[in-house]
Amino acid sequence: MRGGRHLAGLAILALAAAVALEARTFVVSFPTDPLGPGAFPLVAAALLALGGGAVLLEGSAAPDPLPPGALRRIVLATGSFVAYALLLAPLGFVTATTLEFAALAILFEGRILPSLGAGLGFALALFFLFVYGLGLPLPLGFLAG
Amino acid sequence: MEALRLLGEGFGVALQPLNLALAFAGVFTGTVVGMLPGIGPINAIAMLIPLIFAVGLPPETALILLAGIYYGSQYGNSISTILLNVPGTAAAVVTALDGYALTRQGRGGEALAMSAVASFVGGTLSIVGLVFLAPVLAGWAIRFGPAEYFALMIFAFSALSSVAGNSVPKALAATGFGLLLATVGMDPNSAVPRYTFGQLKLFDGMDFVVVTIGLFAVSEVFLVLQASRWGQDASLAYGRVTLALADLRANVGTMLRGSVSGFLVGVLPGAGGTIASFVAYGLEEKVAGDDARFGEGELRGVAAPEAANNAATTGAMIPLLTLGIPGSGTTAVLLGALLGLGLTPGPLLIERNPEVFWGMAASMYVGNAFLLLLNLPLVGLFVRVLRLPRWVLMPGVAALSFVAVYAVNQSAFDLVLMTAFGILGFVMRRSGFPLAPVILGLVLGPLMEKNLRRALALSAGDWSVMFSSGLAVSLWVLAAVSLLGPWIWRRRRLPDGGVGEVD
Amino acid sequence: MSVVRASRGGGGRGIALAALLLVAACSLPESERSAECIAPAAAGGGWDLTCRLTGRVLTRLSLVEGGMPTSNMPGAGGGVAYAHAVGQREGDTGVIFAASAATTLRLAQGQFGPLRAEDVRWVGAVGAEYGVVAVAADAPWQTLEELLTDWAARPDRIVVSGGSAVVGQDHMKVLLLGREAGIDPRTVRYVPFDGGGEALTSLLGGFVQVFSGDASEVVSHLETGSIRVLGVLSPERLEGLFAEVPTATESGYPVEWVTWRGFFAPPGIGAEAYEAWVARLSALAESEEWAAARDQARLRPYVMVGADFEAFVDRQVEEFRGMAREIGLIR
Missing domain, CATH: 1.10.287 (Helix Hairpins)
Structure with a gap:
């Protein structure tokens, strides 16, 4: 470089x-x-x-090269963020957030089931806090149907 | 003294069981809401107002509740800022610099405790100012015109040297970028859209929350993700959760200075907590001299802005109550509430509704004490969040960022924008560009531009208006001393000039 | 490693608990299609309060099932929400959007891009505010006529402050008055501030000579006598503190500025759904609950719904467009 x-x-x-x-x-x-x-x-x-x-x-010193695999993880995470933004309304907040949380957790070497479980728990906690606690509506997605 | 007698009566109001309970409910709600980045007290207050109208609470009781939410949220915000690097308000960005650095050194508990104490000191000291100086300061705020505001902004920019990191060129570029972000959107002085690329979403400008959470929190996720092996390393471990007495003593002066400067800036409509914390931080860095390591985990770097932004919250009540002029988004909502409760904020409020003014002032003492009692013991609980395994903590930070950014504007566009700022923040941090000057530019930019253009519009283009009042001139002198003073000072002390060592 | 193992067991329990909560969440009545009110601005503004108060009273009167929560959709002075209504909510019978004279003004000035007033269904207005023109208590002008005569003679000497952007409502009020007094709009010196409060402060601080705003913004200072209101831009004199203040029309300058607050619905909702919203707003406007809520929001009675309102909006947009052309804002 x-x-x-x-x-x-x-x-x-x-x-x-x-x-x-x-x-x-x-x-x-x-x-x-x-x-x-x-x-x-x-x-x-x-x-x-x-x-x-x-x-x-x-002449700014070039940053240290990314460790192996880092670029792939960052690209995957970015992709998941954008996917989350696009899928939030159709899937609904709880589903989309659970999936996004789990995807990131797996990138951080979490195991699949605990990642999904933690994601669902976190998503539900946030959902109740925002919708019922703060009165800020979040999309229900297909669950509303 | 008359004021003391009235304050005594105020305590009579504040200590009634219902008011006591609602003060507690208010600061508790405020703390919780404040912890959620980007939500802030406005939403909680806006939601409660129709309820309060409907229930028919007495005005002083309603105000005690709402004010509790307001100053409680300042405190709650520092928790997510210090522990997770997710600053939800511009004021908290300053706290993030040293607060999060402390957390990374395993001193998050100390930083939180410091912030609790500093908030308490800033909150209570400023109430003294509110009680005794409200009418005087209200008159002062009115004389603060566009030229004075502009000089104040330049003074606030002197904090730049404290947040610049170790490369002046990079800090300059970052500031320029922040100012550029500040110009995005519909220009109110000419109704011309600037750098919006035809996107309606950008007409209101770059949302501060989107930029900050992207630059700070999302880039943090990327940075942690970049490391190849984590294991269960102890980089986020925490030490003690209380504050050493020596640290407390060393910060007394810092908290006092932060309280006074924060309060005075808070009184000015439009300036508010953000500028207060930048000013206090910059001031403290100048006072502390070279032995302090601001930006690298300095307790004073937490104490100063936290004392200042809580003091500014109280200061903001002065123009609201005595002039009927809201100084910030939150106080504008409070103004709506006051009007709805049948009160007319303005010069006659204190005379006509003493129980409201004094009751609220007294309840703020009580509320700040509640906050301290509530939060010091909870520090141990909060820092436990850092014990969570990384595969829970980092997705949690991400999800919190998403919901905060999305819930306010219901906009997927904002989420994508936030991600873009996350990548930018990641690249900047890897290349050694400081982030804080971006925020400084973004926050101060619009205020600088508006006030400069207002001043020149009022004078029909005559630049001498910038120095036309004693107030403005003294602010310019202050700004000059603050910006150039340390530079000259340091040069004197380094006999060989030390070119290029100006940081 | 022990952390991971421990949380693995916790994960299983967590899933079970979370699944239970999810089922509970789905069975809540709120998740059925209730009405929604969209405030095209951030929480805390006028549109936001319009939505929240209306939602509360409509719920109280059982005019909407399951309540009417408020969502905020700020952006482009309401443009984002307007585009959302037209582009993504077509045919949605469960949503209304707060609007005001600011909405029609921006539509007329082409600030919502290609979108036009005909693109949505205007349901009704339920309250209003009126414009005022004020000067400092120690100002030399005692009447609107004195001010405008002086102004016309030397327009460069007078600066006006207001809480809205250039060519926004507060600016328009003085341009209209100026037109009646023969002042070239291009010589009017208007300085925008962030909201009426800051604009009024600049008058009190002596930085400007004239303040242009709404009646509710000046109440407390009128009461203490720190300012003098020279005219109200309403069809008739306002009551209470303003009883002594003549209307601009009385003073010989026929200018009115009604900052109405109301609602529009998305396009394509059909006659039946439209009439249902009109009926709801009519019932609301006649209720005592609304009168109380409206007073709390410092709005004055002002009701216009259905076809009358649609015609009114068309007329207003046409009028604003003519003004914009006149001052050279649009061609």
Whole structure:
């Protein structure tokens, strides 16, 4: 990873440039203040550019390589998070949370049955606390049918 | 003194059995609700209000209950922050820095106990301020205009040097990123959407809870997941669950300073607990000098923000009760409750409904004592959470994060956004970028921008308005001393200049 | 290892207990399809309170079965919830959404993207607030006419504060008044604050000269005499503390601003379900329970339901759209 030293700095500079370019497109149809909507994003872009430039110059030490298997676990966990977000409404809170909890627990080397059991217990506890304790509705999913 | 006599009568109100019971119920509910990241007292209070209207509680009793929830939740929030690195409010982000570092060193119990004591000190001391200084401070809050707020924000930014980590460029970039996040959404001054990519969900801006929980809690899950073998290692073991007397004594000054600064900032509408804890933390770091290791597990780094944000909670009651001006989302809900109870918060409230004002002040003493009594013995119970095997604890943190983010807005989009911030936080932490400046930028950014633009709109573009009052000038001086002082000071002490050692 | 083994046995018991609880949860009456009220903002705001109070009174009067819990769906000043109603709740007879004049204003200004007022079913309004214009007690203007005359002469000298964003309700109120007084809307200096409370503080602190807001926001300061209310934007004078304050129309500037609070239902719910909601709101509006709850929320009586309300919303959106065009906000 020879480029790794400069990756962070370059990414930040690119972001700064994108922010500054976008800030120029803000059109005010009804001006009410002297600064306008673009000024502050430019300050943010300037800070990003300053920091990014300095990071590029000093060459950020590349982070330690990921241990074997770590990338796979992180990708799997991320996938499960996104799946959870999408399945929450159709499956309902309790089912989706139990499955998500168990999936993560298994990634953390938990055993399947205890993972499912702990997940269900936790999901139900949260469900009752939120729905009955706090009055915040959570999706029931197919259980409502 | 007149105030003392009235306060005595207030205790008469507060110690009635029903009020006592509801004060306890309030702080207990508050603690539980506060432990859930992102939910906060607003939801609990908003849900109770129609109930209170319907049951017809006397106003002072209702207010005792609701205020108990309000300040109890500040306390509960520090528990999940310190033990699990899941800060639910901006104020708690500051506590997370040293609190979670302490937990990782096996000192989570001490940090919790410190937080309980500091909250108690901040809570009770600030009530003294509420009782004796309310009318004076209300007048002070009114004179605080946009220029003064802007100078205060710059002062609050001086906390940056304390949370910057060990690379100035990285901290700068992180701050810029936080400010960028702060600009996302519909700009209220021009009705122009900024960086929303046409997503309606982003028009209200980046939800603070989504960003914080993603950056802190979700990235933590990834970090732990990254390690190849865990076994049952003792990295989250905990030591004693009480506070050594020496530690307590060493923190007395810290708690006092945190209480005073927190209270004063809390009085300002719109500033509130967040800025209070940043200011207190930054201040404390400056006072402590070089021997303290802020950000790496310093008890003072817990005591200062915790004392400050509880004091700010009390301070926020001043503009609410004496001016009828809510200083935060929660006090806005409280204002609605007061109106519904037939009270008119404003200059005449104390005169017309003394039992409400003094009863509530007295009940806050009682409630804070309850909180301390409730929570010190429970510290041992709370830290036991860390004993859970990792395959239960980490999914538990994840599930808690999900439900907190989802329940408030009912939005799957927020969950995906949170995951994205989790990955970003993971990458940032691996590459040595500090997270706290992002939050500092995100929280202070909108306040800075709004007040700067307001000030210039009021002056029709004349920048001299920024220095037009004594109050503003003194804040600028304070900010300059705070931002540049340590730098100059350190340079003097290092004869060879120490270039690049400014951290 | 002992931890894992111990929890394995615990896991089995846990499953049994959890399964039991799950069965219990499913048999609860709440899980049947009850009504729902969606507040298009976070907990604690006006829409949220509208939902919660209405839900409570409808339940108390047994007008909805199994209660009507409130969900919050903040975003884009109500735009997220509006899009949700149109896109994902079509034909859902069990849900209503809180709305107010802010909703129609944003619709008219095109802030909900392509969505239009005709995309949902407007059920009714159940309460209202009225706009006010106030100045500090030591201000030189005693009447609305004095203020507006002075203003028209030197618009650069007067700054207005309000609790809503640029081109939001509080801004519109002064633009409308200004139009009647011959002030070019582009010269009106309006500074938005976070809510009426902060806007009012800026008036008390002497940072602005005029405050634009709602009647309930100024009650306590009117009472102590720290501000002077120059006009209310209601069709008739308000009672109580405001009895002495003339309406803008009386002062020669025919401007009204009704911040009504009401509800819409998703599209495609059919005539029967629509009429059922209309009937519920009518019964609600006539009840004593609602009168009490409405007073607690500091709302004034204002009832309009069904076809009348639909026509009213259409008219209001058209009017707001004309205004937006006039000030160059939309083409």
